[in-house]
Amino acid sequence: xxxxxxxxxxxxxxxxxxxxxxxxxxxxxxxxxxxxxxxxxxxxxxxxxxxxxxxxxxxxxxxxxxxxxxxxxxxxxxxxxxxxxxxxxxxxxxxxx
Amino acid sequence: xxxxxxxxxxxxxxxxxxxxxxxxxxxxxxxxxxxxxxxxxxxxxxxxxxxxxxxxxxxxxxxxxxxxxxxxxxxxxxxxxxxxxxxxxxxxxxxxxxxxxxxxxxxxxxxxxxxxxxxxxxxxxxxxxxxxxxxxxxxxxxxxxxxxxxxxxxxxxxxxxxxxxxxxxxxxxxxxxxxxxxxxxxxxxxxxxxxxxxxxxxxxxxxxxxxxxxxxxxxxxxxxxxxxxxxxxxxxxxxxxxxxxxxxxxxxxxxxxxxxxxxxxxxxxxxxxxxxxxxxxxxxxxxxxxxxxxxxxxxxxxxxxxxxxxxxxxxxxxxxxxxxxxxxxxxxxxxxxxxxxxxxxxxxxxxxxxxxxxxxxxxxxxxxxxxxxxxxxxxxxxxxxxxxxxxxxxxxxxxxxxxxxxxx
Numbered sequence: 001x002x003x004x005x006x007x008x009x010x011x012x013x014x015x016x017x018x019x020x021x022x023x024x025x026x027x028x029x030x031x032x033x034x035x036x037x038x039x040x041x042x043x044x045x046x047x048x049x050x051x052x053x054x055x056x057x058x059x060x061x062x063x064x065x066x067x068x069x070x071x072x073x074x075x076x077x078x079x080x081x082x083x084x085x086x087x088x089x090x091x092x093x094x095x096x097x
Numbered sequence: 098x099x100x101x102x103x104x105x106x107x108x109x110x111x112x113x114x115x116x117x118x119x120x121x122x123x124x125x126x127x128x129x130x131x132x133x134x135x136x137x138x139x140x141x142x143x144x145x146x147x148x149x150x151x152x153x154x155x156x157x158x159x160x161x162x163x164x165x166x167x168x169x170x171x172x173x174x175x176x177x178x179x180x181x182x183x184x185x186x187x188x189x190x191x192x193x194x195x196x197x198x199x200x201x202x203x204x205x206x207x208x209x210x211x212x213x214x215x216x217x218x219x220x221x222x223x224x225x226x227x228x229x230x231x232x233x234x235x236x237x238x239x240x241x242x243x244x245x246x247x248x249x250x251x252x253x254x255x256x257x258x259x260x261x262x263x264x265x266x267x268x269x270x271x272x273x274x275x276x277x278x279x280x281x282x283x284x285x286x287x288x289x290x291x292x293x294x295x296x297x298x299x300x301x302x303x304x305x306x307x308x309x310x311x312x313x314x315x316x317x318x319x320x321x322x323x324x325x326x327x328x329x330x331x332x333x334x335x336x337x338x339x340x341x342x343x344x345x346x347x348x349x350x351x352x353x354x355x356x357x358x359x360x361x362x363x364x365x366x367x368x369x370x371x372x373x374x375x376x377x378x379x380x381x382x383x384x385x386x387x388x389x390x391x392x393x394x395x396x397x398x399x400x401x402x403x404x405x406x407x408x409x410x411x412x413x414x415x416x417x418x419x420x421x422x423x424x425x426x427x428x429x430x431x432x433x434x435x436x437x438x439x440x441x442x443x444x445x446x447x448x449x450x451x452x453x454x455x456x457x458x459x460x461x462x463x464x465x466x467x468x469x470x471x472x473x474x475x476x477x478x479x480x481x482x483x484x485x486x487x488x489x490x491x492x493x494x495x496x497x498x499x500x501x502x503x504x505x
Contacts, residue, residue, distance in 0.1 A: 003482075003492055013451065019482060020496075054156060055449040056476030069479070073451025091137050092144030097242075097269050 001025060006071070007034035011045040014053045014074030019067035021080070027068070029053070030076025040074075049077040049084065058088040098467040100127025105288065108191035109133065109168070110175065110184070110208060112140045114270040115241065115304060116197035116225035117164040118277025122460045123193075123284065124167030125469050131187060131484060132165065132475065136172040136505035139477030140165075148269050156450045158474075162457055163270070164277065165474035166446055171485070172478025172505025175206050180503035183490075184208060185216045190488055193284055197225040201236050210299055221287045222299040225280050229303040241304050245272025249308025254315055257330045268428075276307035278461060333404065335396025338389055341367060341420055345400050351408025355399075357420030361385030370418040371402040432456070441468035449473060478505030 001021040008015050011030025021027060027034050031046025053059070055073045060066060066080050067088065078085045105128040109120040117132070117140070124130040134140050145153055145160055153160055171187070174180040188194060194213050196203065203209035210222045224230055227239030228248075239248075242265070246252045249272070252263040266272070280302040287298050309316060315325040329336075333346035341357035357363050361384065365377040376382050376398055381391040388395055403411060412424045431437055441463065445454035459469040481504055485495055498504045 052450070054476070055447075055451065056479040057449070058478075069482075073449065093138055093141050094146060095141060095144045096147045097145060097149070097240075 001027075006036060007068075008036065008038040008040065009034055009074055009076050010038040010043040011041065011049075012053075012074030012076040013040050013072055014070065014076055014078070015072035016053075016059070016068040016070050016078065019058065019069055021066045021068070025066060026081050027066070028079045028082075029074065031079075045076050049079055050075060051077040051084075053078060054087070059085040060088040061085055098127075098470045099464040101464060102126040102128035102285075102288075105129070105193065106131065106191045107193040107195055107284075108184075108187055109195045111195055111197040111225070113142050113197070113240070113273065114160075114164045115273035115276045116195060116280065117142075118270075118274050119223070119225065119280035119284065119302075120168060120195055121164045121166055122278060122281035122462075125460050125471055126281075126464075128193075130168040131191070131480075132168045132170045133173050133175065133184065133187075134170050134477045134505075136174050136478060136502065139170075139172075143477060157448055157452070157455060159455070159457075160269070162446065162455055162474045163274070166457060167471035168475055169480035169484055170475035170478055172481045174503055175208065177501065177503045179498060179501050181207055183485075183498065183503060185212075186490070187488065188213050188220060189217050191217065191220055192288065193221045193223060195223045195225075195280075195284070199226070199236050199238055200230070214297075219291070219297045221284060221291060221297050223280060223284050223287070224299070224301045225276065226301065226303045228305045230301045239304060241270060241272025241276070241307075242266050244304035245276070245308040249305055249312070250316070251308050251312055253327070254312060254325060255328050257328050259330050272304050272307055272311075275311060276302055276304050279307055279310070281460075333400040335392045335399065338392055340388065340392040340395035340399055343396060344425070345403040347406060347408040347411055348404055349407040351411075352425035353403055353408075353411050353415070353422060354425055355420065355422045357422070359385075360388055360420070363418075363420040364388060366419040370415055371399055372405070373398060373402050444469040444471070446471065446473035449476060481505045 001018050001023060003019055005018040006015060007027060009029035010032045014029045031049040032043045052075050053070045053073050055070055057070050059068045059070065059078045061080055068078060102123050107120055107123050107128050107130040109130055110133045111117050120130045143161060148160055173183060175184060213220055213222060227244040228234045228237055246266040256263045283300045283302055287300055291297050319325040335343040339360055341355050341360040343355055345353050347353060368374055368377040380387060382388045382395050415422055442459060443456050444459050445456055448455050482495055
C-alpha cells in the first residue's frame with residue numbers, strides 16, 4: 001500500500017494516513033475494511049473492535065510491518081488482517097511536578 | 098486573526114514548559130513552530146503523571162497543551178549523527194532557533210550557536226536557561242521551583258515571617274509561563290532588529306532573570322534601602338497606612354480585596370457602599386491624612402461591615418463603588434468570570450480523543466481585539482513525515498532515516 005494513502009472508516013469517524021503497510025494488507029476499523037471513499041458511520045461497529053482511536057497517534061503491529069497515522073479520531077479499533085493494532089507509544093520518562 | 102508572526106519558522110529543541118511556552122506564544126501569533134522531540138520518549142513533560150495532587154489525563158493533557166498548542170512535532174534523535182545532519186537541514190529553513198538544552202549538551206551534540214550559524218548565518222539563536230548563559234553556573238539546570246521561586250527570592254518574599262518556612266510555588270509552571278512570554282518578547286524584538294538591520298543576534302532569558310524582573314520593585318528597593326516588604330499573615334483588616342487596601346472577610350468565608358491606593362477622593366463613596374456612611378463624616382476618617390493615620394480603627398470598622406454580608410452580595414454590590422477592589426477568586430472560579438470571557442481569555446482546540454474541545458488560556462497579548470485561533474498540541478512525532486516531505490526530503494530517505502533510528 002502506497003505511503004500517504006488516506007483511508008476512512010465505515011463504522012466511525014476514524015481516518016488514517018498510511019505510513020507503511022504490506023501491499024496485501026486488509027486494514028479495518030471497527031471490524032469493517034477501510035477504504036478511501038468509505039462513508040463514516042455507515043456500518044455497525046463490531047464490539048470486539050470498539051476501543052477508539054486517538055488523533056495524531058501512530059498504530060502499529062508487533063512485527064512493525066504496518067504503521068498508520070490517525071488523522072481523525074473515532075470509536076473503532078484499527079486492525080490488520082483481523083488483528084488489532086496497538087499505539088506506537090512514546091516511552092515517556094515517569095515524572096511529577 | 099492577525100498573524101503577526103506569519104511566515105516565521107521557529108525550530109524548537111526544548112522540553113518542559115518555560116522555553117516551549119515561548120514557542121507556543123509565537124505559534125499563537127502565527128509562526129510555524131517545529132518542535133523536535135525524541136523519537137521514543139518525546140518531550141520529557143509527556144511523562145508527567147501528576148501535577149501537584151492532581152492526576153493528569155494523558156489523552157487530554159492540559160500540561161502539554163498549554164506550552165505546545167499550534168506546533169508541529171517532528172521526532173528526531175539529536176544524539177544520532179544522521180538525526181543531527183537532518184536538524185541542520187531544518188535549521189537552514191528556520192528564522193529562529195529556540196532551545197533550553199544546557200551548554201555542555203549543545204556542544205556535545207553540535208547544536209550550539211556556532212554549529213547552527215554555520216548552516217544558517219541569519220538565524221536568531223534564543224536560549225532559555227535556569228541561571229543565564231554566563232558565569233560559573235551557566236551549565237546548571239533548573240526548574241521554576243528552583244531558579245525562579247526559591248533562589249529567585251519569590252518564595253521568601255511571598256511568605257509571612259511568622260511561618261516556619263517559605264511557601265512553595267503552588268502554581269505549576271508559574272515562573273515558566275512568565276519566562277516563556279519574556280522569551281517570546283525578546284525573540285520578537287530580535288526579529289524586528291534583523292528586519293531593520295539585517296543582523297541576526299542571540300538572546301537569553303533565564304528563570305532567574307524572570308524572577309528578578311517580576312520582583313524588580315522589591316529588589317530595587319532592597320538594593321537601595323536594604324529591606325523589602327514581605328507578605329503578611331492572612332487577616333481581615335487594612336494594610337498598614339491605608340485601610341482602603343487589604344483583604345476583608347465576608348460572612349461566608351469569602352474575601353474581598355480592597356486596593357484603593359489613593360483613598361482621599363473615594364472616602365464617601367466607599368463608606369457608603371460598605372453600609373457605614375457615617376464614617377465619612379467622622380473626623381478620624383473624613384480626609385486622606387486622617388484616614389491613613391487612623392488606618393487600624395478604620396480597618397476594624399470595614400472588617401465588621403464586610404463581615405455582615407456574604408461574598409456574592411459584595412461581589413454584586415461593590416460593582417458601582419468608585420475605588421479599586423476585587424473579589425478573591427480561585428483559578429477554577431475565573432473560568433466563568435464574564436469580564437475574562439468578554440476578553441477572549443479562553444479559546445478552544447479540538448481534542449486528540451475526538452471528544453469535547455479542550456479549553457485553553459490564551460497568551461496575555463491580544464492583537465486587533467481578535468480571539469486566538471490555533472490548533473491543539475501535537476502528539477509526539479505526529480508530523481515527522483509530512484514536515485520532512487514539505488522541506489523536500491524524499492520518501493526513500495525518510496525510510497532510511499527511520500531504519501537508522503534518526504527519526505521516529
